Each structure stands twice: as structure tokens, then as C-alpha cells.
Amino acid sequence: MITFADVTVRFDSFTALPAFSLHVEEGEFFTLLGPSGCGKSTALRALAGFVDLSAGDIHVAGKKITHLPSGKREVGMVFQNYALFPGMNVRENIAFGLRVQKLSKAETDRRVAEIAERVDLSRQQLDKQVAELSGGQQQRVAIARALVLRPKVLLLDEPLSNLDAKLRRQLRVQLKELQTQFGITTVYVTHDQDEALSMSDRIAVLDQGRIEQIGTPQDIYERSATEFVCTFVGEVNRLSRALVGTLVTAGASGLDADATTYARIEKVKVVRPGTAHAGIAVPATVDSHTYHGMHNVCHLRTEHDRLRAVLTAHDGWRPCTGERVDLVVDPDSLLQYPGANAGSQDVVAVAGATR
Structure with missing residues (x-):
């Protein structure tokens, strides 16, 4: 047309x-x-x-x-x-x-x-x-x-x-x-x-x-x-190389530890330590919450990163500031891009699959 x-x-x-x-x-x-x-x-x-x-x-x-x-x-x-x-x-x-x-x-x-x-x-x-x-x-x-x-x-x-x-x-x-x-x-x-x-x-x-x-x-x-x-589109967390390395060590073999890696904030889950989950858990501490009406954004701190996660009423709980939690990431939901020394950004690796 x-x-x-x-x-x-x-x-x-x-x-x-x-x-x-x-x-x-x-x-x-x-x-x-x-x-x-x-x-x-x-x-x-x-x-x-x-x-x-x-x-x-x-x-x-x-x-x-x-x-x-x-x-x-x-x-x-x-x-x-x-x-x-x-x-x-x-x-x-x-x-x-x-x-x-x-x-x-x-x-x-x-x-x-x-x-x-x-x-x-x-x-x-x-x-x-x-x-x-x-x-x-x-x-x-x-x-x-x-x-x-x-x-x-x-x-x-x-x-x-x-x-x-x-x-x-x-x-x-x-x-x-x-x-x-x-x-x-x-x-x-x-x-x-x-x-x-x-x-x-x-x-x-x-x-x-x-x-x-x-x-x-x-x-x-x-x-x-x-x-x-x-x-530009949506809200994301940028994961440090150390955190990506932790995910790789924990079994996310499809990830490139040297790539620039992002997780959309609603893809990061927060659970009580020891709770069954689908993904890879990383220990974290709750720093704060921001209220957005239909959801809350939980601000978390791991050993190497500060990340955000979305909590809704369906999650059934809201951890307190200072509480220890598990931050759960599904490697298949991550977006990866070649690092500054890896050439063009025109290729995306999503959970290790080139697109």
C-alpha cells in the first residue's frame, strides 16, 4: 500500500x-x-x-x-x-x-x-x-x-x-x-x-x-x-557480567557471559527462599517498594546488582524492606546483545538462540 x-x-x-x-x-x-x-x-x-x-x-x-x-x-x-x-x-x-x-x-x-x-x-x-x-x-x-x-x-x-x-x-x-x-x-x-x-x-x-x-x-x-x-521500549534491568556468569554456572549454558544482558522487570520474580520455582534463583535483599496502583515495583539488591521486579496482587505477598528473598530469572526471557568489542548490535541472542 x-x-x-x-x-x-x-x-x-x-x-x-x-x-x-x-x-x-x-x-x-x-x-x-x-x-x-x-x-x-x-x-x-x-x-x-x-x-x-x-x-x-x-x-x-x-x-x-x-x-x-x-x-x-x-x-x-x-x-x-x-x-x-x-x-x-x-x-x-x-x-x-x-x-x-x-x-x-x-x-x-x-x-x-x-x-x-x-x-x-x-x-x-x-x-x-x-x-x-x-x-x-x-x-x-x-x-x-x-x-x-x-x-x-x-x-x-x-x-x-x-x-x-x-x-x-x-x-x-x-x-x-x-x-x-x-x-x-x-x-x-x-x-x-x-x-x-x-x-x-x-x-x-x-x-x-x-x-x-x-x-x-x-x-x-x-x-x-x-x-x-x-x-527504549519498556522497562529493563541490565544484568552485570558477574550475575550472568552466576546464571551460566547455575545451568544457563545458552547465555553468553560476555554479552550485554537485559531482563524486563516483569520477568524477574520474587519468591520466599526455598520456594519451588521455574528458573534460576539468586539471593537478594529488598531495598524498597514503589506503588503504581495495579502493581508494585520491588527494588532488590544482589551481591553484584540492583534490580527491579513487578509484584501484583496475584503474587499473594509483598516482602518487607530489608527482607531476604530469592530473585528468580528464567534464562529464556533474557535479551542479549554483543558487547562493545563484539561488533554490530544487529544480532540478538535470546537465551542463547541467535535471531
């Missing part, structure tokens, strides 16, 4: 995207994820026609759009600040693109009413000024304005970043439902890993204009292809 073929974008002497290649399937909810300045918004704006390419091509539905003006690319875009017209009411905002296309008033009214119903905007809200709406309602107006033009592709540039945390969580669900309802190919840009993991069919993780990994949310999280992806 969407193909970036060796796309390069330069701003004077700075290269924002170097030889960027990517393919998005039809109907996918595809997310570009990465830190600020990684090139994700540049890629989106290049697709929208707001940024000129220095090299390469972009195709949509088999059609080369590299040099087409933005208005002829059949893409709809929702900006971070929604870019709604404050001097127009909701109905006029949604109808703006249709009037530019010189559709008849009857057809414009029909399509505005149809799209408003589908994004859950009432007739009363259509006659309100934009400033009278909540942030979530304004977002729906921006989406309606993009979808009323019936684009082939919907582009979303951090559309939830200006909302409070509770509303963001609610609108993630609504956005995904809308995308599924319309079946429209969607490219979503965010730096929020929770958004990316909960909404996407596939994710591309970017760093400094380059794609570190493309995969399903589960691939990205559980089989992180590079050390950057591993540390």
Missing part, C-alpha cells in the same frame, strides 16, 4: 532520513515510534507532501507520489494540535476540504452529517465553535475533517500528546476502533511506547533517522532486535 524506497531527506547539512525504506500493508495500523528528533515526523510529513525528498521515491497503492502536491496524494492528516480553524464552527471545519474541492452544498452537507455520525459527533456539536469542545471532541473533529475527503491513507502525528493521561487511554481505544471501522490504512507517529504497543498492528522503531526494527508489538517488546529497542 505505502512504500518508501531509499528515501533521503536533508535540511541543509543535516540528514534527517538517510536511505529510509519501509512498506506498510493495506488496512494496517502502522506506527512510527521513537524519541524526539529520530525522524518519525519527517517521514510522515514526507508522505504527506510537506517535506521535499533529496533522494528516493514514495508510492501509495502502486502510484508514485514523490512529486505530487500534498492536495493530490489522497492522504488525510491529523496534526498534533489538530490545526482546526478557530473562526469556523465544527460543521464548517469538517466541510472545509469538500468546499475546496467545490462539491455541491447538498453533497457537502450529506457527507459532513455522515462522517459526524460515524465519529460520534452530535448535530448540536456540529453547530458549536471549536473552542466550546473538549480536547477529545476536537480530536474527533480533526479526524472527521480528514476522513470526509475519503483518503486512501490516514496520517496521525502525535494526536494524543496534548491530552491528559486518562483521556489519552480512552481515546486510544476509540482511535483504534475508528480505524478498524473504516478499514483505512493508517500511519501513526508517537514517542509513547504504550500507545504504540496497545494500538498498532506493526511498529517501526526509529533512531537517528534509521529503522532499528519492524515488527508486531509482541516482536518489538519480547524479541527486541537491537539494544536500542530493548532499552
Whole structure:
């Protein structure tokens, strides 16, 4: 559906995207994820026609759009600040693109009413000024304005970043439902890993204009292809060489003692000493707890490391500060990457299995 073929974008002497290649399937909810300045918004704006390419091509539905003006690319875009017209009411905002296309008033009214119903905007809200709406309602107006033009592709540039945390969580669900309802190919840009993991069919993780990994949310999280992806997505413990050596000595022969090793914090288990478990136990002391509502994070100290583990109500107990416990690690859950002297980080060893 969407193909970036060796796309390069330069701003004077700075290269924002170097030889960027990517393919998005039809109907996918595809997310570009990465830190600020990684090139994700540049890629989106290049697709929208707001940024000129220095090299390469972009195709949509088999059609080369590299040099087409933005208005002829059949893409709809929702900006971070929604870019709604404050001097127009909701109905006029949604109808703006249709009037530019010189559709008849009857057809414009029909399509505005149809799209408003589908994004859950009432007739009363259509006659309100934009400033009278909540942030979530304004977002729906921006989406309606993009979808009323019936684009082939919907582009979303951090559309939830200006909302409070509770509303963001609610609108993630609504956005995904809308995308599924319309079946429209969607490219979503965010730096929020929770958004990316909960909404996407596939994710591309970017760093400094380059794609570190493309995969399903589960691939990205559980089989992180590079050390950057591993540390950027989710929370991890970095294990010392001494602790990895202890695990190897205890039977985790598939681990590379010289590799950089990580354990996601929910993969570290805490049990009472002597309790039966699946994995390798290491003696530890509880330093402290932090409360997160649905779970606690237990801060632990071993002979060589300070690690974190997630405790939930299902664990059935909460050790006290200063208590001696066993920290249990399943070697199959560990993520390993070649050390600084071992060359490229493009190969991941998960429990000794090369991927």
C-alpha cells in the first residue's frame, strides 16, 4: 500500500532520513515510534507532501507520489494540535476540504452529517465553535475533517500528546476502533511506547533517522532486535557480567557471559527462599517498594546488582524492606546483545538462540 524506497531527506547539512525504506500493508495500523528528533515526523510529513525528498521515491497503492502536491496524494492528516480553524464552527471545519474541492452544498452537507455520525459527533456539536469542545471532541473533529475527503491513507502525528493521561487511554481505544471501522490504512507517529504497543498492528522503531526494527508489538517488546529497542521500549534491568556468569554456572549454558544482558522487570520474580520455582534463583535483599496502583515495583539488591521486579496482587505477598528473598530469572526471557568489542548490535541472542 505505502512504500518508501531509499528515501533521503536533508535540511541543509543535516540528514534527517538517510536511505529510509519501509512498506506498510493495506488496512494496517502502522506506527512510527521513537524519541524526539529520530525522524518519525519527517517521514510522515514526507508522505504527506510537506517535506521535499533529496533522494528516493514514495508510492501509495502502486502510484508514485514523490512529486505530487500534498492536495493530490489522497492522504488525510491529523496534526498534533489538530490545526482546526478557530473562526469556523465544527460543521464548517469538517466541510472545509469538500468546499475546496467545490462539491455541491447538498453533497457537502450529506457527507459532513455522515462522517459526524460515524465519529460520534452530535448535530448540536456540529453547530458549536471549536473552542466550546473538549480536547477529545476536537480530536474527533480533526479526524472527521480528514476522513470526509475519503483518503486512501490516514496520517496521525502525535494526536494524543496534548491530552491528559486518562483521556489519552480512552481515546486510544476509540482511535483504534475508528480505524478498524473504516478499514483505512493508517500511519501513526508517537514517542509513547504504550500507545504504540496497545494500538498498532506493526511498529517501526526509529533512531537517528534509521529503522532499528519492524515488527508486531509482541516482536518489538519480547524479541527486541537491537539494544536500542530493548532499552527504549519498556522497562529493563541490565544484568552485570558477574550475575550472568552466576546464571551460566547455575545451568544457563545458552547465555553468553560476555554479552550485554537485559531482563524486563516483569520477568524477574520474587519468591520466599526455598520456594519451588521455574528458573534460576539468586539471593537478594529488598531495598524498597514503589506503588503504581495495579502493581508494585520491588527494588532488590544482589551481591553484584540492583534490580527491579513487578509484584501484583496475584503474587499473594509483598516482602518487607530489608527482607531476604530469592530473585528468580528464567534464562529464556533474557535479551542479549554483543558487547562493545563484539561488533554490530544487529544480532540478538535470546537465551542463547541467535535471531
